[in-house]
Each structure stands twice: as structure tokens, then as C-alpha cells.
Amino acid sequence: MSRVGRVDVTARMRAGRDWLKGPEPWSWRMVAGDLALATVLAVLGLGVEELDQGSGRRMLASVVLVVALTLLRRRLPAATLVVGSALTAFFPGALFVTGLLGWSAGRRIVGVGRALAAFIVAFVAAVGLGVVSEWSQMRPLLVIVFTTLLFLVTTVMPGLASRYWSQRRTLLRALQERNAQLMRERAMVAGQARLRERQRIAQDMHDSLGHQLALISVHTGALEVDPKLTDRQREAVGVLRNASVAAMHELREVVGILRDGVEAPVPVEEAAQPAARGVAGIAGVVEAARGAGTDVRLTTAGQPRPLAAACDHAAYRIVQEALTNAYKHAPGAPIAVELRYEDDSLVVEIANGPAAGTGAGEVVSGGQGLTGLRERARLVGGMVHAGTTEDGGFRVAGVLPYGAEPAGVVDAADDFGQQLQAHMLDGVPPMDWAAVNRELTVPTRSRTGGVAMGCGIAFAAAVVLVIVLVVGVVLLMGSVNDAMIDEAEYDSVQVGASEQEVRDRLPSGDSILTSGLDRKGPARPAGTECLALLATDQPPELGTDMVFRFCFKDGKLVEKQAYEVKQ
Numbered sequence: 001m002s003r004v005g006r007v008d009v010t011a012r013m014r015a016g017r018d019w020l021k022g023p024e025p026w027s028w029r030m031v032a033g034d035l036a037l038a039t040v041l042a043v044l045g046l047g048v049e050e051l052d053q054g055s056g057r058r059m060l061a062s063v064v065l066v067v068a069l070t071l072l073r074r075r076l077p078a079a080t081l082v083v084g085s086a087l088t089a090f091f092p093g094a095l096f097v098t099g100l101l102g103w104s105a106g107r108r109i110v111g112v113g114r115a116l117a118a119f120i121v122a123f124v125a126a127v128g129l130g131v132v133s134e135w136s137q138m139r140p141l142l143v144i145v146f147t148t149l150l151f152l153v154t155t156v157m158p159g160l161a162s163r164y165w166s167q168r169r170t171l172l173r174a175l176q177e178r179n180a181q182l183m184r185e186r187a188m189v190a191g192q193a194r195l196r197e198r199q200r201i202a203q204d205m206h207d208s209l210g211h212q213l214a215l216i217s218v219h220t221g222a223l224e225v226d227p228k229l230t231d232r233q234r235e236a237v238g239v240l241r242n243a244s245v246a247a248m249h250e251l252r253e254v255v256g257i258l259r260d261g262v263e264a265p266v267p268v269e270e271a272a273q274p275a276a277r278g279v280a281g282i283a284g285v286v287e288a289a290r291g292a293g294t295d296v297r298l299t300t301a302g303q304p305r306p307l308a309a310a311c312d313h314a315a316y317r318i319v320q321e322a323l324t325n326a327y328k329h330a331p332g333a334p335i336a337v338e339l340r341y342e343d344d345s346l347v348v349e350i351a352n353g354p355a356a357g358t359g360a361g362e363v364v365s366g367g368q369g370l371t372g373l374r375e376r377a378r379l380v381g382g383m384v385h386a387g388t389t390e391d392g393g394f395r396v397a398g399v400l401p402y403g404a405e406p407a408g409v410v411d412a413a414d415d416f417g418q419q420l421q422a423h424m425l426d427g428v429p430p431m432d433w434a435a436v437n438r439e440l441t442v443p444t445r446s447r448t449g450g451v452a453m454g455c456g457i458a459f460a461a462a463v464v465l466v467i468v469l470v471v472g473v474v475l476l477m478g479s480v481n482d483a484m485i486d487e488a489e490y491d492s493v494q495v496g497a498s499e500q501e502v503r504d505r506l507p508s509g510d511s512i513l514t515s516g517l518d519r520k521g522p523a524r525p526a527g528t529e530c531l532a533l534l535a536t537d538q539p540p541e542l543g544t545d546m547v548f549r550f551c552f553k554d555g556k557l558v559e560k561q562a563y564e565v566k567q
Contacts, residue, residue: 031071038070041100045093052092062093069097077101077108078118085155086125089133089147098154106159107166119159126151202255209251217244239291250277278312279304279339279346282319286337289323295334296323302341310380311400315339315348317376318384321369322350322396330355330394345382346400354392373398483511486536490548495560499552506550509533517547521563528553539564 042063049059065087073080084101088094102119109115130147131140220241224234282298289296307315319337326335333353340347370386373396377384382400389395485506493502509531517532524530528551535546544564551559 034070035067037100038067038097041070041096042066042093044096045091048095049091049093054093058091059093062091065091065094066097069094069101073101073104074108077105078114081105081118081155082122082125085122085151086129088126089129095150095154098151099158102155102157102159103162106162115159115163119156122155123148123151205251205255213244213248213251217241217248220244235291236293239288242288277316278309279307279315281316282337282339285316285320285323289327289335294327294332296337297335298337298339300339300341305341305346305402307346307400308380308403311346311382311402314376314380314382314400315346315398318348318373318396318398319350321373325369325396326350326352326394333393345402348398348400349395350397351389351395352393370396480511480513482507483509483513484534484536485548490535490560490562493550493557493560495557497557499555499557502550502552502557503531506531507533517545517565518549520565521547521549522561524549525551525553525559528558535562 045062045066046059049062054062065084069080069084081101081104084094084098088098105118106115109118127144127147131143220237223229224237224241226234229237286296286298323335323337326333330352333355335350335352338347338349338351340349370384373386374384377398377400380400382398384396384398386394386396489505493505513534514532517534518524518530520532530549530551532547532549535548538544538546544566547563547565549559549561549563550557551561
């Protein structure tokens with residue numbers, strides 16, 4: 001075979017395999033599971049074939065049929081349902097696979113009309129071929145009744161259960177996707193609202209505080225060069241001007257974060273200046289405090305180590321806030337600032353003595369400074385402690401790790417009660433099952449509801465089986481009287497008697513127990529019509545029946561025979 005031919009054969013095999021797989025992914029694990037299931041069903045079917053005294057060829061065909069239907073049910077659910085239901089009349093061993101075919105067809109056939117049509121065709125095929133295969137053995141009405149009940153139990157019940165389960169799962173998946181979309185849309189709306197509010201706040205801060213700070217900077221700059229001021233006064237004015245300029249820089253940074261979510265770009269003329277909002281800037285804060293006339297001492301212990309940016313900024317803010325509180329509540333008191341580099345963390349401690357004069361507590365305070373410090377330290381994995389000292393002073397101490405360790409605490413103030421950004425996976429927010437249950441009226445205990453539905457279907461199937469058994473027992477008990485006579489009654493019937501007289505004395509023989517018995521045993525006389533009945537006293541051997549046969553011709557009893565039949 002040429003190379004082109006081999007490629008063409010390979011392409012056709014691949015196309016056939018893709019067609020056989022269908023829209024569902026068909027993994028090797030799935031194939032192994034189907035083969036194992038087909039093996040179990042085939043073994044059960046062989047037991048049925050053995051009870052029906054099937055030949056070896058029919059048993060082999062039944063096994064092949066079960067395996068083929070099991071493997072093709074995913075790709076051809078309707079066709080396998082019809083074929084399996086129809087061939088069950090000729091291959092009783094394929095009876096158990098009809099339940100699997102009904103389950104597969106119920107969940108895979110798209111559309112209620114198509115599913116209903118497929119089950120109707122399968123039912124008609126099962127009943128029609130069942131009547132054809134058993135036409136010579138029993139009455140058609142009895143075949144139709146039992147085939148209908150069997151089809152309802154083995155095929156329709158699994159199909160209904162499968163369709164309910166599949167539709168319910170599809171509905172839940174749709175509700176979950178809708179909920180995820182709603183959560184994403186809510187997050188987007190909330191983000192836009194926050195962005196607009198940030199921009200509004202940033203604009204207000206820039207227009208009000210920026211203007212006031214600019215005025216302070218201009219006036220202090222002009223006052224600093226006033227020849228009437230003393231050196232001491234000029235130095236104090238310089239401190240105020242530097243503070244206003246630093247406040248302008250920080251305001252620009254905060255406005256940039258509020259407006260765009262990032263820090264504002266640093267001007268070129270300021271880029272050469274070292275960052276003043278970290279541990280390196282603490283010395284500058286202390287020097288500014290000394291220049292303002294406050295007694296501040298800075299001490300450092302241990303080997304300095306670099307900190308993460310967030311921890312470095314937190315240390316600077318702790319010192320800045322503690323010094324501000326000392327200015328407000330204990331003016332004139334000496335302040336001690338200590339930086340201790342421990343093995344695993346940096347300890348920042350600021351302590352001041354009692355106020356040197358009156359007026360403490362008369363300043364305006366927002367009351368949120370220490371709370372903000374604790375929150376800032378918590379976010380980087382540290383902690384802040386503040387409290388009075390024994391001599392009446394105040395002490396603020398912060399412990400900050402060298403590397404930022406985000407605290408795993410869910411923010412209770414989140415817009416929707418969950419951390420959308422922190423828990424996002426590939427841009428999709430986590431599924432909020434509570435919202436699904438609340439907004440879309442999905443039962444909370446979905447697994448319990450599924451179990452309850454399964455139990456209901458199982459109970460209905462059990463009721464149908466009980467009805468079938470009861471009907472069968474009633475029919476069987478009713479047909480016993482129409483199928484059996486004792487030996488004395490057999491002996492009392494004389495050959496040559498009229499057919500009507502004999503039939504009036506004997507049972508009708510219309511029973512499933514006597515089906516086909518008239519054709520078994522000795523050959524019947526030509527042109528006769530025979531009535532076969534069972535003897536009330538049967539032989540002790542299992543599988544052997546004693547039969548009394550009466551043959552009629554031209555309105556008279558021409559022969560009667562007693563013989564044994566092997567079942």
C-alpha cells in the first residue's frame with residue numbers, strides 16, 4: 001500500500017473514531033467502565049438465556065449484542081434504545097441492558113418530542129416483535145400486557161429518572177453560571193462606583209487642602225526672608241515651610257492613589273531626593289522635631305536590616321503618628337525614639353514623659369490615629385501596642401516583620417461580604433451558593449432532594465413490580481383450573497363421544513401452563529384439533545409433566561393420549 005493510501009486509511013479511521021465518540025469526551029477510563037458494565041450485564045443475561053434453554057450460538061449473539069449496545073449508547077442513544085428493546089424478544093439475555101439504554105436515552109436525547117418518539121418506537125418494536133416471537137406459544141393479549149409492564153419497569157422508569165436528573169443538573173449549572181455573571185457584574189459596578197467616589201474625593205482634597213497648603217508654603221516662604229525675624233523665629237518658620245512642602249508631596253501621592261489606584265509620578269526635580277517615608281526618613285522627622293524645640297532622642301540597637309516596602313512605610317508612620325500625639329497631648333515633654341533590630345522583627349518604640357505644662361487634651365483630635373496604626377501593622381503581619389507608663393507618660397510600641405506577611409483575615413467591610421479580588425481564579429469570582437439559593441430559589445439541600453427523588457422513583461418502580469407480580473399470580477392461579485384434570489376424569493372420557501360433550505366435561509385449556517403441549521409427545525392424527533391438559537398428579541421428577549391430550553375430528557373424539565413431556 002502506498003503512503004497516500006495509508007494516510008487516507010488513517011484519516012478515515014480517525015474520522016470514524018471521532019464520529020463514534022460523539023460530542024462527549026471518551027477517555028480510556030470511560031471505555032473501561034463501559035466494558036466492565038457490559039460484562040456484568042452479559043453475565044446476568046447468560047443466566048436468563050440458560051433458564052430459557054437458549055443455544056450456544058444464541059448466547060454468544062446475546063453477549064455481542066449487549067457489549068455493542070453498551071458501547072454505542074453514548075453516540076446513538078435513540079437507535080440503541082429501539083434496537084435493544086426490539087431484539088429483547090429474540091434474545092432474552094439482552095433484557096438487563098434495556099435499563100441502561102433507557103437511562104442513557106433519557107439524558108442524551110435532545111428535546112422532549114424526540115425522546116417521546118424514541119420511547120414510543122421502542123415500545124411498539126418490543127411489543128410487536130414480542131407478539132411475533134410468541135404467537136404460537138400463548139395468547140397475544142397476554143404478551144402485550146406483560147411486555148408493556150416489563151417495558152415500563154426496565155426502560156421507561158430509568159429513562160424518566162435519568163431525564164429528571166440530567167435536566168436538574170443542567171438547571172443548576174445554568175443557575176451557577178448566571179450567579180457568577182451577576183457577581184462579576186456587581187463587582188464591576190461596585191468598582192466603578194468606588195472609582196468615581198475616589199475621583200470625587202481626590203478632586204475635593206486637591207482643590208481644598210492643596211490650595212490651603214500652597215498658601216501656607218507661600219506665606220511661610222515669604223516670612224522666612226523677613227529681616228525683622230530673629231534667627232530662632234526664622235528657623236521655626238523654615239520648619240513650617242518644610243512641613244507644608246512635605247504635606248503637599250504626600251497629598252499628591254494620596255490624590256494619585258485615590259484617583260488612579262497608583263502613586264502619582266515623582267517630579268524630576270524631586271527624584272534625586274531620597275525617600276523620606278521609611279526607616280531612613282525617621283531621622284529627618286526627629287531632626288524636624290528638634291528644630292521645633294522638642295527634646296527628642298533617637299537610638300538604634302542591633303544590626304540594621306532591609307525591610308519590605310510596606311513594613312518600612314509602616315515603621316515611618318508609627319514614629320510620625322506617635323510624635324504627633326506627643327506634640328498634641330504632652331507638649332514640652334521629652335520624647336525617646338528607639339529602633340531595635342531583633343532576629344525576626346523590627347521593634348519601634350516611642351515613649352514620652354508627662355506633659356511639662358497645662359493645656360494637654362485641649363487640642364483637636366480625630367481619635368483614629370492609633371486605630372489606623374494597628375490596622376496598618378496588622379496588614380503586614382505585625383502589631384502595635386499603646387498605653388500609659390508608670391510615670392504618667394505614654395508609650396507606643398510596634399513590632400514589624402522584616403518581610404510582609406499578609407494577614408489572612410477577611411475584611412468584613414467588603415461590599416458583598418466576600419473577598420472578590422483575593423479569591424479570584426482566572427478572573428472568575430467564587431461561586432456564592434447562598435446567593436444562588438436566595439435569589440434563584442434553589443433548594444439548599446440539593447443532595448437531599450436528589451436522594452428523595454431517587455427514593456421516590458425506586459418506590460414507584462417497586463410498586464409497579466408488585467403490581468406485575470400480583471397480576472401474574474392472579475392470572476396463574478385463575479388458569480390452573482382451566483389447565484388441569486385428574487386421572488379418573490381422563491379415564492371417564494370415551495373415544496367416539498361427541499366433541500361438544502367432551503368439551504363441556506373438560507376444562508377449556510386456555511392457560512399459559514398448557515401452551516404448546518398439544519404439539520409435544522406422540523404424533524397427532526391428521527386433520528385433528530387437540531386439547532392438551534395437565535394431570536393433577538405430576539411425576540416426582542423435576543422438569544417432567546404428565547399431559548392428557550384429546551384430539552377431535554368431524555365433531556367427535558377420535559383419540560386420547562397420556563404422555564410425559566420434558567421441559
